[in-house]
Amino acid sequence: MTEVVDLAELAATAGLEQELDRLAKSQGIIRTRQLNQQETWTVLGAALTRELLSDPRLSNDVHTHAPHGALVPGMAVMLLEQDDPGHARNRRLVSAAFASRAVRQLEPRIVEITRQLLDGLGERGTADFIEEFTYPMPLEVICELLGVPAEDRDPFRKWAMDISAAPSVEAMQAAAVELFSYCIGLIGAKRERPTEDLLSELIVARFDDGSALSDAELSSFAAVLLIAGHDTVTNLLANALHDLLAHPEQLAALRRDPALVGAAVEEALRFRGSAMTTVNRVAREDIEAGGVTIRKGELVRFLLNAANRDTEVRADPHSFDIGRATAQHVAFGMGPHFCLGQRLARQEATIALTEILQRFSTLELAVPADEVRWLPSDAIRGLVELPLRYAR
Amino acid sequence: MKITVDDGLCDGLGQCALVAPEVFALDDDERLVVAPEPARELAGKVAAAARACPVRAISVEES
Numbered sequence: 132m133t134e135v136v137d138l139a140e141l142a143a144t145a146g147l148e149q150e151l152d153r154l155a156k157s158q159g160i161i162r163t164r165q166l167n168q169q170e171t172w173t174v175l176g177a178a179l180t181r182e183l184l185s186d187p188r189l190s191n192d193v194h195t196h197a198p199h200g201a202l203v204p205g206m207a208v209m210l211l212e213q214d215d216p217g218h219a220r221n222r223r224l225v226s227a228a229f230a231s232r233a234v235r236q237l238e239p240r241i242v243e244i245t246r247q248l249l250d251g252l253g254e255r256g257t258a259d260f261i262e263e264f265t266y267p268m269p270l271e272v273i274c275e276l277l278g279v280p281a282e283d284r285d286p287f288r289k290w291a292m293d294i295s296a297a298p299s300v301e302a303m304q305a306a307a308v309e310l311f312s313y314c315i316g317l318i319g320a321k322r323e324r325p326t327e328d329l330l331s332e333l334i335v336a337r338f339d340d341g342s343a344l345s346d347a348e349l350s351s352f353a354a355v356l357l358i359a360g361h362d363t364v365t366n367l368l369a370n371a372l373h374d375l376l377a378h379p380e381q382l383a384a385l386r387r388d389p390a391l392v393g394a395a396v397e398e399a400l401r402f403r404g405s406a407m408t409t410v411n412r413v414a415r416e417d418i419e420a421g422g423v424t425i426r427k428g429e430l431v432r433f434l435l436n437a438a439n440r441d442t443e444v445r446a447d448p449h450s451f452d453i454g455r456a457t458a459q460h461v462a463f464g465m466g467p468h469f470c471l472g473q474r475l476a477r478q479e480a481t482i483a484l485t486e487i488l489q490r491f492s493t494l495e496l497a498v499p500a501d502e503v504r505w506l507p508s509d510a511i512r513g514l515v516e517l518p519l520r521y522a523r
Numbered sequence: 524m525k526i527t528v529d530d531g532l533c534d535g536l537g538q539c540a541l542v543a544p545e546v547f548a549l550d551d552d553e554r555l556v557v558a559p560e561p562a563r564e565l566a567g568k569v570a571a572a573a574r575a576c577p578v579r580a581i582s583v584e585e586s
Contacts, residue, residue, distance in 0.1 A: 181541075185542060185571060185574070185575055187574060215574070215579060216579065219576075219577065219578050219579035222577055222578055223532060223578050226532070226534060226577070226578050230534045231534065231535065231553065459541065465538065465541060465575075466538055466542075466574075466575040466577075467538070467574065467575060467576065467577050468577065469536055469538050469577050471577070
């Protein structure tokens with residue numbers, strides 16, 4: 132019998148990466164159990180990841196092809212749970228907002244937000260950097276981009292946590308329903324009083340044939356951009372800080388040469404990216420891959436963090452080394468669903484690391500290294516909290 | 524085979540270049556460069572590269 136792995140349970144331990152490495156050494160693809168108790172094929176190897184992420188026999192539209200596997204039945208998530216040509220048609224509506232030029236224009240505002248939050252840390256000397264920095268920073272950025280009022284933001288963290296690190300499938304579905312109904316209200320308000328932001332632009336956007344997005348589609352768009360737009364970056368920033376602090380010689384190298392920050396961000400993405408697992412795909416027909424037969428209708432997901440620790444990506448994959456040449460990592464996926472927000476995520480991470488290291492000459496974990504707690508999530512790799520000691 | 528790229532849509536994400544590096548490459552400014560006359564036997568890879576584009580900016584006509 133093939134072993135069925137509970138990823139969320141494994142993720143709650145610091146040993147996740149070692150255990151995945153052990154599994155990947157014997158199989159490039161394993162069985163895992165997801166929150167609704169459905170089993171899915173889970174791809175670990177880098178070569179198999181690249182091959183199958185480009186395979187048109189796998190569909191993202193689980194609602195049509197495998198409704199039993201959908202985590203939130205009846206609610207197809209905009210872009211993530213769509214196939215081309217519909218996916219590309221919708222993505223074109225937002226791609227300019229996340230293109231290189233648009234993201235470069237956001238730089239001064241992201242620097243300003245970053246500095247304000249670092250000012251807020253003051254001289255206290257210790258703080259949970261997730262609570263006080265890595266959570267609010269990307270949230271502020273995406274909310275300004277989308278046009279989400281500041282006074283609405285209180286429930287977002289719980290929704291994001293319940294969606295990515297849910298204690299139960301019921302909690303996840305409840306959070307998705309609350310988020311969706313909030314977004315319906317938000318779209319309604321923007322329809323009445325348009326503002327200068329991406330959501331207002333989407334409301335008036337027209338496809339080539341003159342048609343527009345429905346309110347349900349707009350709300351789904353808002354929901355996915357809002358959650359994917361901050362939760363992933365929150366955890367990426369925290370993981371990057373954690374891993375730099377756990378490798379003092381790498382931190383020292385970055386302090387000596389701040390121009391290495393881009394390389395540090397890429398290594399953080401490769402070593403412990405936050406979007407650990409992709410959304411499910413479903414096989415449209417039987418597929419032979421990695422020595423197994425994926426049957427028509429079966430679910431497949433990709434454990435990108437395992438692929439990024441394949442020796443094919445880096446000869447010594449478990450060392451964190453910002454100076455080492457690395458083949459293309461897959462932290463943002465690959466192919467048609469390649470992360471929409473990757474330029475923004477990279478820019479936020481670059482600014483955050485630069486500003487934090489400039490501001491604090493002392494930065495260290497405020498708890499013993501083996502006491503940091505990891506999120507029990509099969510989707511997101513991240514920390515529960517990141518208590519740091521800091522001084523100017 | 525005739526390859527057309529919609530420059531208004533292409534954002535230099537490079538997904539095509541990962542699939543068919545013989546035909547597609549990004550220059551230093553992340554602008555897409557397409558090989559002028561790709562060999563006929565690359566048709567399958569070129570089609571896969573067009574499918575890999577998140578905004579479907581690439582279209583291919585068989586000659």
